[in-house]
Amino acid sequence: MLHSTLRPREVVRHPLVRRTLTVAAVRDLAPAMRRITLTGADLDGFAADGPEDHVKVFFPDPVTGVLTLPEFTASGPRTAGGGELIARDFTPRAFRPATADRPAELDIDFVLHGETAPATAWATRAAVGDRLTIGGPRGSKLPPEGLASAVLVADPTALPALMRWIELLPADAAVTAVVVVPDDSYRWYVAEAVRRVEWILIEEPDDAARAGNLLSVVRGLRFGPSTYVWAAGEATSLIPVRRYLRRELGFDKTRAVVDGYWLRGTSNRDHHAPLDPADPEE
Ligand SMILES: Cc1cc2nc3c(=O)[nH]c(=O)nc-3n(C[C@H](O)[C@H](O)[C@H](O)COP(=O)(O)OP(=O)(O)OC[C@H]3O[C@@H](n4cnc5c(N)ncnc54)[C@H](O)[C@@H]3O)c2cc1C
Incomplete structure (x- = not known):
């Protein structure tokens, strides 16, 4: 076994904030990869300083179009009306804070796979002016x-x-x-x-x-x-x-x-679940 000289990674915590943003641009980077650029005053205070930071993105039901959003409380996310919360994890690929000449922007790159899953269905139809709500990152x-x-x-x-x-x-x-x-x-x-x-x-x-x-x-x-x-x-x-x-x-x-x-065949896999069920992380 190799002796490691690496030091443990520092974690910076962020307040959990719900942000509703507007699609400012949609750009296809590859046949199955679409960059959505989001903007809006809610990006004030956004921070994502770690490489694998992620946000929860809240999507409408792809069949009914009904969107349920959470309230972030001290004990975690809650839905007011009891509707089904549809959320997936995505990486803030790039964040550009506001300058004197342009508003803050956040890029999220979506892999498009099929048409029916909530995230991919939303990204496939996304157009400038659409709204999207995100929460987090909780930490970096x-x-x-x-x-x-x-x-x-x-x-x-x-x-x-x-x-x-x-x-x-x-x-x-x-x-x-x-x-x-x-x-x-x-x-x-x-x-x-x-x-x-x-x-x-x-x-x-x-x-x-x-x-x-x-x-x-x-x-x-x-x-x-x-x-x-x-x-x-x-x-x-x-x-x-x-x-x-x-x-x-x-x-x-x-x-x-x-x-x-x-996880192939599973919708909305929780990435905190053991990757290898035969050998969970201690
Ligand atoms: C920390 C973190 C960061 C992530 N960052 C990104 C990101 O920046 N960009 C990104 O595109 N994804 C990212 N993902 C993966 C993304 O959250 C999942 O692919 C998610 O399942 C997509 O939601 P969906 O509604 O499209 O599909 P779901 O409703 O979750 O799944 C429906 C079906 O599609 C299958 N499926 C899900 N994803 C794919 C795929 N990519 N290709 C083929 N089949 C698939 C599932 O196995 C299931 O059978 C990230 C995940 C984590 C945990």
């Missing part, structure tokens, strides 16, 4: 101190967070990014990177093959005592990687975070 987990290199692993849903990692890591850190995508239409996205990165793109439409290819790529990487690993994407595909990191390399959660951003 800053990159670890003492890091000399990072290995970042992402599928399309985690690409926004991966790009934020690239922006927030120390300038002298060596970064390897392993990106697992169904086709080559995401190449443009990684081209936005603001620093030198060793990119490994796995283009593979088949789920099972994708997981296998990912594990063999990760097995081939070199990890030093101050290498930090962050991996996020479809939960089942990441189980072999997590087992390798935890069981074979002995990396605990201070050295490697593996986060299931969604």
